[in-house]
Amino acid sequence: MKILSRNALRIGAVGVAFVAATAAFAQDKSVTIGLTSDPSHLYPLAGEELSSNIMYYHLYDPLVKRSPELEFGPGLAESWENVDETTWRFKLRPDVTFHNGNAFTAADVVFTVNKARDSIRPDLVANIASITAVDDLTIEITTPKPYAVLPNDLAELLILDEEYTTATGDEQMDLKPMGTGPYMLEEWIKEERLVLTAFDNYWAGTPKIKTVTFRPITNPATRTAALLTGEVDVIQDLAVRDVDRVKREENIEVMARPSLLNVVLAMDTRAESPTIDGPNPMTDQRVRQAIAQAIDVDAINQIVMNGFSTPSTQYVPAFHTGYVDGMNFREMYPLDVEKSKALLVEAGYPDGFTMTLDATNDRYVNDAQIAQALASMLARVGITLELNIMPKSNFWGYIRVPTENSSFIMSGWDVPAGDAGSMYGALFYTRGVKDGYGQVNRGSYSNPEMDALVDKADATQSLEQRDQYLQEATKILMADIPMIPVHYEQDIYAVRKGVTMTPRVDKFIWAFDMDVE
Amino acid sequence: MFGYILKRLIQMVLVLWVVSVIVFLMMSFTGDPVFMVVPIDASDAEIAQARRLLGLDKSPLMQYWIFISSLVQGDFGQSYVFRQPAMTLILERMPATVEMVMVAMVLAIIIAIPLGVYAGANPNSRLSRIIMSFSLIGISLPGFWVGMLLIYLFAVHWGVFPSSGRGDTREFFGLRISLLTWDGWHHIVLPSVTLSLGTMAILLRMTRAGMMEVSRHDYMKFARAKGATRNDVLYKHGLKNALIPVVTIFGLQLGDLIAFATITETIFSWPGMGKLLIDSIYRADRPVIVVYLMLVALIFVVINFLVDIVYTLIDPRITLK
Numbered sequence: 001m002k003i004l005s006r007n008a009l010r011i012g013a014v015g016v017a018f019v020a021a022t023a024a025f026a027q028d029k030s031v032t033i034g035l036t037s038d039p040s041h042l043y044p045l046a047g048e049e050l051s052s053n054i055m056y057y058h059l060y061d062p063l064v065k066r067s068p069e070l071e072f073g074p075g076l077a078e079s080w081e082n083v084d085e086t087t088w089r090f091k092l093r094p095d096v097t098f099h100n101g102n103a104f105t106a107a108d109v110v111f112t113v114n115k116a117r118d119s120i121r122p123d124l125v126a127n128i129a130s131i132t133a134v135d136d137l138t139i140e141i142t143t144p145k146p147y148a149v150l151p152n153d154l155a156e157l158l159i160l161d162e163e164y165t166t167a168t169g170d171e172q173m174d175l176k177p178m179g180t181g182p183y184m185l186e187e188w189i190k191e192e193r194l195v196l197t198a199f200d201n202y203w204a205g206t207p208k209i210k211t212v213t214f215r216p217i218t219n220p221a222t223r224t225a226a227l228l229t230g231e232v233d234v235i236q237d238l239a240v241r242d243v244d245r246v247k248r249e250e251n252i253e254v255m256a257r258p259s260l261l262n263v264v265l266a267m268d269t270r271a272e273s274p275t276i277d278g279p280n281p282m283t284d285q286r287v288r289q290a291i292a293q294a295i296d297v298d299a300i301n302q303i304v305m306n307g308f309s310t311p312s313t314q315y316v317p318a319f320h321t322g323y324v325d326g327m328n329f330r331e332m333y334p335l336d337v338e339k340s341k342a343l344l345v346e347a348g349y350p351d352g353f354t355m356t357l358d359a360t361n362d363r364y365v366n367d368a369q370i371a372q373a374l375a376s377m378l379a380r381v382g383i384t385l386e387l388n389i390m391p392k393s394n395f396w397g398y399i400r401v402p403t404e405n406s407s408f409i410m411s412g413w414d415v416p417a418g419d420a421g422s423m424y425g426a427l428f429y430t431r432g433v434k435d436g437y438g439q440v441n442r443g444s445y446s447n448p449e450m451d452a453l454v455d456k457a458d459a460t461q462s463l464e465q466r467d468q469y470l471q472e473a474t475k476i477l478m479a480d481i482p483m484i485p486v487h488y489e490q491d492i493y494a495v496r497k498g499v500t501m502t503p504r505v506d507k508f509i510w511a512f513d514m515d516v517e
Numbered sequence: 518m519f520g521y522i523l524k525r526l527i528q529m530v531l532v533l534w535v536v537s538v539i540v541f542l543m544m545s546f547t548g549d550p551v552f553m554v555v556p557i558d559a560s561d562a563e564i565a566q567a568r569r570l571l572g573l574d575k576s577p578l579m580q581y582w583i584f585i586s587s588l589v590q591g592d593f594g595q596s597y598v599f600r601q602p603a604m605t606l607i608l609e610r611m612p613a614t615v616e617m618v619m620v621a622m623v624l625a626i627i628i629a630i631p632l633g634v635y636a637g638a639n640p641n642s643r644l645s646r647i648i649m650s651f652s653l654i655g656i657s658l659p660g661f662w663v664g665m666l667l668i669y670l671f672a673v674h675w676g677v678f679p680s681s682g683r684g685d686t687r688e689f690f691g692l693r694i695s696l697l698t699w700d701g702w703h704h705i706v707l708p709s710v711t712l713s714l715g716t717m718a719i720l721l722r723m724t725r726a727g728m729m730e731v732s733r734h735d736y737m738k739f740a741r742a743k744g745a746t747r748n749d750v751l752y753k754h755g756l757k758n759a760l761i762p763v764v765t766i767f768g769l770q771l772g773d774l775i776a777f778a779t780i781t782e783t784i785f786s787w788p789g790m791g792k793l794l795i796d797s798i799y800r801a802d803r804p805v806i807v808v809y810l811m812l813v814a815l816i817f818v819v820i821n822f823l824v825d826i827v828y829t830l831i832d833p834r835i836t837l838k
Contacts, residue, residue, distance in 0.1 A: 190609060215682060215786070222668065225669070225673050229680050391799065
């Protein structure tokens with residue numbers, strides 16, 4: 001009897017706890033998000049990949065904040081100004097605290113910059129020559145040369161707490177992050193779930209959603225299933241084949257938006273190319289144009305990408321600095337097999353030629369299929385493509401500049417800083433003449449005019465002037481065709497009705513901007 | 518017995534060493550890990566810095582020497598990608614895998630053995646034929662297909678079980694165990710069933726074959742004649758003699774499932790260690806791969822050792838030398 005009553009009591013207690021739990025749920029908004037993979041890091045200086053980036057921006061803040069549409073505005077820095085050509089002064093936001101209560105000060109920024117320099121990510125501070133704290137809430141940064149887009153770069157540098165980071169050490173920082181961001185880490189069980197709770201003292205206001213749970217679900221079909229069963233509210237990268245099925249569900253919305261990632265084909269312009277016998281035909285602009293006009297981007301969109309790609313008009317998306325309004329690669333070099341053949345005859349290659357295309361099979365959406373489609377398209381004009389397809393773990397080392405193995409490479413490029421300058425400097429600047437320029441110029445393209453324009457753009461303090469110079473550079477590149485822009489992939493999300501979410505161009509899902517009913 | 522254990526230990530060390538050498542050799546063909554951690558537009562100086570921080574600036578022979586000498590001191594190295602101790606990464610994912618495999622193996626045994634005995638004792642009955650056809654299906658169907666089918670039917674269509682994840686867990690001697698909570702059991706059903714089907718079918722067929730073989734022997738008829746019940750004859754006299762190959766296969770399957778439950782784990786996004794291996798291979802994360810495969814080798818050696826001991830219990834004629 002006694003046992004029975006004790007059990008009854010226990011059941012009663014469980015019931016009460018259950019009611020309390022549901023009541024708490026009704027008050028506190030929560031959301032569960034299905035990601036494609038578990039983050040590798042929670043420490044911004046340990047490395048970068050998408051899932052980790054998503055976590056970083058929940059836990060930490062940069063000085064300059066990037067909006068979902070890639071506009072740049074105040075973050076931990078309230079305002080900034082140029083003292084002279086190469087000196088910037090940033091006024092920091094007062095009364096900001098880290099999750100542990102430590103005040104955010106200029107010393108933390110100085111610490112972060114210096115820490116980044118010795119880490120695996122020195123690229124984050126490559127354009128900072130020196131940094132000093134003027135007072136507690138003012139810092140001064142000098143750049144090695146005039147550099148108009150420094151604030152855009154700073155949007156990727158997340159500020160660490162000097163005291164905490166020093167005491168915790170790099171290895172533990174990955175497990176116990178501490179920033180000023182809108183969310184704090186509650187629990188991270190690797191490969192299972194990562195739970196964030198709202199930081200009530202967040203400087204931009206208390207987050208609306210109190211608990212955010214991220215679940216890594218690698219298999220696309222399982223991700224769809226988890227959404228359909230209601231186990232998650234939002235999923236990233238809905239599989240293309242599931243789009244129709246999910247659209248039929250009444251309480252789920254499918255959202256797609258073009259990403260920033262431009263899939264491009266780099267052509268070798270050296271006199272001799274590793275996979276081509278004899279002289280390299282692609283030194284001739286007409287041959288490069290012939291290749292461009294043999295590629296049917298719409299067919300790739302329809303057949304390979306199921307309509308989920310956006311053909312590229314230039315090397316950077318429309319809202320980037322350096323984009324020329326109204327200029328369209330697809331109109332300049334439309335698909336025209338006859339024209340393409342004629343150009344090859346004109347250039348002295350009536351019988352075409354043979355070369356190898358290097359591509360990945362696990363990096364871009366349907367990358368191996370795109371490579372196969374390219375081979376059959378180029379075959380129509382007499383160019384034989386041999387495919388060399390490999391996983392990304394081999395790929396990046398294989399195509400590494402100096403490109404000793406490749407003639408024709410398919411890869412992707414994005415510029416989250418919203419500025420064509422860094423892309424042009426890295427991909428199209430003459431190789432080996434200036435430190436930090438041309439380091440990824442895989443086709444060894446060289447045009448002194450282009451180089452001069454990039455130099456001018458990087459030497460001016462004014463954003464308008466930079467835009468002008470880079471637009472000129474875009475025009476040259478569109479005429480020279482050192483690379484063929486193919487398409488932007490589309491990011492596809494599926495969201496349960498009642499959850500408000502705007503996909504960001506940079507793919508960084510950010511719960512602070514989301515809401516649930 | 519002591520000599521036997523010593524011999525086994527020496528063998529084990531040898532196996533582990535060979536595995537480490539093979540993996541080190543293999544990994545030199547799978548791409549340069551440094552490109553998996555630096556941004557693609559990294560300058561040479563940035564790459565050199567990353568290489569130095571990861572310890573990849575030394576010669577392969579030197580890297581191997583550093584690996585082996587720290588190993589002897591109990592340091593298994595750090596993951597290039599996670600920057601965490603490789604052993605910790607594996608061990609924190611291990612309970613989930615072991616748990617799922619245990620449930621799957623128990624499931625396989627309690628279903629396969631009785632059905633196998635029945636089918637072996639009554640080879641011509643209709644039920645036996647049905648059992649054997651199902652076992653054929655169990656062997657032939659690929660795990661990823663069965664997994665997706667179960668998710669579609671039981672999670673999406675009927676909503677009886679969750680589609681993925683591990684559910685609530687409870688701490689037990691510092692390990693997170695989901696079998697101690699109702700929610701955990703709820704989550705483990707589908708992945709375990711998926712994982713068990715193949716093994717179940719193999720065990721069933723082995724048991725049946727063994728029973729059919731044993732049934733022909735005179736001692737079975739004699740036991741029956743002396744008055745033992747049919748069940749006694751089948752399970753005590755028959756099964757015990759049919760069990761040796763079954764136990765062998767069981768041991769191999771157990772090791773195999775623990776080490777390479779990757780597909781099932783991926784489909785059910787089960788936070789186990791098999792997925793870590795695949796991810797590490799994609800990321801060229803050598804320290805994790807080496808430690809993982811050495812651990813797998815160790816698991817197989819231990820399981821085989823235990824299987825040998827079980828032999829002596831089943832059949833006293835067998836002794837360990």
